[in-house]
Amino acid sequence: xxxxxxxxxxxxxxxxxxxxxxxxxxxxxxxxxxxxxxxxxxxxxxxxxxxxxxxxxxxxxxxxxxxxxxxxxxxxxxxxxxxxxxxxxxxxxxxxxxxxxxxxxxxxxxxxxxxxxxxxxxxxxxxxxxxxxxxxxxxxxxxxxxxxxxxxxxxxxxxxxxxxxxxxxxxxxxxxxxxxxxxxxxxxxxxxxxxxxxxxxxxxxxxxxxxxxxxxxxxxxxxxxxxxxxxxxxxxxxxxxxxxxxxxxxxxxxxxxxxxxxxxxxxxxxxxxxxxx
Amino acid sequence: xxxxxxxxxxxxxxxxxxxxxxxxxxxxxxxxxxxxxxxxxxxxxxxxxxxxxxxxxxxxxxxxxxxxxxxxxxxxxxxxxxxxxxxxxxxxxxxxxxxxxxxxxxxxxxxxxxxxxxxxxxxxxxxxxxxxxxxxxxxxxxxxxxxxxxxxxxxxxxxxxxxxxxxxxxxxxxxxxxxxxxxxxxxxxxxxxxxxxxxxxxxxxxxxxxxxxxxxxxxxxx
Numbered sequence: 001x002x003x004x005x006x007x008x009x010x011x012x013x014x015x016x017x018x019x020x021x022x023x024x025x026x027x028x029x030x031x032x033x034x035x036x037x038x039x040x041x042x043x044x045x046x047x048x049x050x051x052x053x054x055x056x057x058x059x060x061x062x063x064x065x066x067x068x069x070x071x072x073x074x075x076x077x078x079x080x081x082x083x084x085x086x087x088x089x090x091x092x093x094x095x096x097x098x099x100x101x102x103x104x105x106x107x108x109x110x111x112x113x114x115x116x117x118x119x120x121x122x123x124x125x126x127x128x129x130x131x132x133x134x135x136x137x138x139x140x141x142x143x144x145x146x147x148x149x150x151x152x153x154x155x156x157x158x159x160x161x162x163x164x165x166x167x168x169x170x171x172x173x174x175x176x177x178x179x180x181x182x183x184x185x186x187x188x189x190x191x192x193x194x195x196x197x198x199x200x201x202x203x204x205x206x207x208x209x210x211x212x213x214x215x216x217x218x219x220x221x222x223x224x225x226x227x228x229x230x231x232x233x234x235x236x237x238x239x240x241x242x243x244x245x246x247x248x249x250x251x252x253x254x255x256x257x258x259x260x261x262x263x264x265x266x267x268x269x270x271x272x273x274x275x276x277x
Numbered sequence: 278x279x280x281x282x283x284x285x286x287x288x289x290x291x292x293x294x295x296x297x298x299x300x301x302x303x304x305x306x307x308x309x310x311x312x313x314x315x316x317x318x319x320x321x322x323x324x325x326x327x328x329x330x331x332x333x334x335x336x337x338x339x340x341x342x343x344x345x346x347x348x349x350x351x352x353x354x355x356x357x358x359x360x361x362x363x364x365x366x367x368x369x370x371x372x373x374x375x376x377x378x379x380x381x382x383x384x385x386x387x388x389x390x391x392x393x394x395x396x397x398x399x400x401x402x403x404x405x406x407x408x409x410x411x412x413x414x415x416x417x418x419x420x421x422x423x424x425x426x427x428x429x430x431x432x433x434x435x436x437x438x439x440x441x442x443x444x445x446x447x448x449x450x451x452x453x454x455x456x457x458x459x460x461x462x463x464x465x466x467x468x469x470x471x472x473x474x475x476x477x478x479x480x481x482x483x484x485x486x487x488x489x490x491x492x493x494x495x496x497x498x499x
Contacts, residue, residue, distance in 0.1 A: 205282040212285050231350035232286070260349040 025052040026090075027189050027219035028073050028110075033087035035068050035077065042068050043248040046087070048238060055211060055220045057230035057256065060240035061271065065248025066223040069240070070191050073221060074110035075103040091189075108135060111182035115194035117174035119166035119181070124149075124158050127166045127177055131185040144184065151217075152180035153210050172203025179210060183218070190214070192222040196229065208233045227272060231260045239268045286351050290360060293343055294419065297364050297371070300336045301415040304371045305408045307333065307378035308474060312404040315385050315467060316397050323385035326378055333375035340368040356488070363488040367418065370477045370484075374411070377470035384463050394450065394460040399439045403471040406436050410478040418485050426485040429478065430496040436475040443468040 026049040033046040043065035050056050050073075058066045068077065075096055077083040088095045096106045108131075119127050128145045137144065145162070149155040154176040158169070166177055175195060182190050192211070196204040211220055211233055224230050230237050237260070238253040252259065252268045263269050270276040281287070307326055314322035344365050347353060353361050410432050417425035447461040479496050486494055 202282070209282055209284060228352050232352065256350060257346045261345055 026050055027052040028221070029088075029090040030069075030072070031088040031090065033069075033072060033085065033089060035065065035072060036082075036084045036086075037080070038082040041245070041247045043072075043240075046250050048250060048253055050219065050221055051236060052219050053215060053217070054235040055215045055222060055233055056236040056238065057234035058221065058223045058238045058240060059225070059227055059230045059271075060248070060251075061242060061276075062225070063246060063248070064240040064242040066225075066240055067193050068248065070193055070221060070223045073189070073191055074107045074112055076107070076112065078103055108185050109187050110189040110191060111185065111187035112191045112193070113175070113178050113182055113195050116198050117171055117178050119169070119174050119177050121165065121167055123163045124166045124169070124177060125162040128180050128184045131181060135185055148180040148184040149177075151183050151214060152176045153206065153213070154180055170203070172199050172206055175199060175203070175207055176210060179207075179214070183214065187218065189219045189221065192220060194224055195222065197225065204229070231256060239263075239265075239271060241267055241271070286347075286357075289343075289347060289351070290357060293340065293347070293361070293364055296336070296340050296343070297367055298415050298419060300333065300340060300368055300371050301411060301418075303333050303336065304375045304378065305411055307375055308381075308404060308408050308411075308471075311378040311381035311385075312397075312401055312467075312471070315381055315388075315393075316401065318385065318388065318390045318393070320386060320390065323382040326382035327386075330375055330379035330382075334372060337368045337372040337375075341365060344368075359488050359491060363484040366484045367481050370480050374474045374477050377474045380470050381467050384467050388460070388463050394457055394464060395446065399443045399446075400464065400468050400471065403436050403439045403443075403468060403475070406432055406439075407471050407475040407478065410436075410475055411481075414478050414481045414485065417482065418488075421485070421489050423486055423489045426482040426489075429482050433475045433479050433496075436472055440468050440472040 028048075028050040030046045030048045033043070033048075034041060035043040046069060048069075058069060060066050071077045072085055072089060073096075077085065085097060089097060091106070091110065094101065096103075096110075120130065122130070125145055128148050129141050132144060133141070146155060146159075149158060154173060157173060158177075166174065169177060175198075179190070179195075195211075196207045199207065208229065211222070214220070215235075222230075222234065234256045236253065237256045239251045239259065240248050241251045242248050252263055252265045254264065258264075259268060260272060263272065267276070307329065310322060311326050313319070314326065344361050347361055348358075351357075410429050413425060413429050416422070417429065444465060447465050451458050451461050483494055483496060486492060
């Protein structure tokens, strides 16, 4: 299959020190990132290097800016008129907030899956095909749709009803369809904002398994208020907290194993042991 | 439905089992070598065994760290939780059996190259039975075989019988000639280590039964 989009080759990013165990390559690097909604500083001074082809979880209490940070990674906050970002977010060595960067292209290469499954009110097939079609895809569409649905562990369940409306699927299936839709345009990073919080436990585990599987090909950054889920699925965990002025800040970012067995910061320990929310 | 979930966690549990079996194999090897080195008064092997106990200890710590990581990150329940709890116990028992091999290595250095006070007959036999029991226990752990885990501890009686025999023989020698106290004592320690090794295999069997049934039992071989 060929994609009719020019794609710059990957930029090898230098090994850095402010990241968990320095994996050598980073999908996203936030440097001194501050986020404001009008005058209010929602998140301050985030330095975070997200390793490539791993799952990084962002956890923290309500209002700590988890989703805000996630949305900064593909310029989703641009859609909020009062939102303003300071600092740098590097994607393959380039600041995605540079003036000459097209936010639509950023969002194609850094896809997003939301809390509530949001398939288009169209057929299952069209949900997957749509993104690539508007990107000018001229390959074998049937093959592409099948591949994306297989990658999202949904093919076996829907292969006989591709022309049915996607809204007829269960919540878990709809969410996997949204993941298939995100995968279809071949992003490098998939951002997930509470992707399983609207699903039942079995559908949740299925999404988690799927995330593990696709992380071999994609970098996944997932926001979750479910600490146990972060522990189960992620390779790295970033813990955000909120200060007296309700501004979120990154407290600790490390291997998930380290965060959940022996965190460096007392605030992290207090949070994961349930002594502070 | 019917699809397997949490496959990566399942793989991690398999790895935990494999690592436990590997630790068991290391311990069996060490125990066998220690008794052979005792028979030969092989000082070099004795020194090596003492040194290599660190490798066994390190492996045990790795397994313990993996167990804690899985408990902390995977929220194991029911059989998965019992397996991890059992592995924590079993790896400790194995590490202690490794210590007995190291202990025999130290006894060899104390005895030195001189001839033993009596030919080694019962002590190698104890080693054979104990290591055989351990191998059977590892197989039972791998196969989650409760029936085998119930049978294996019965062999401990034979080890205890041999230990009592060695004990009686050596005490009789001491009573005849008190200048032999030290040399008799060294062999008694070695025999005691093997007797304890078999006891620990019994503990491992108790943990295998717990893994499968959730039942806490204690074998009382007396």
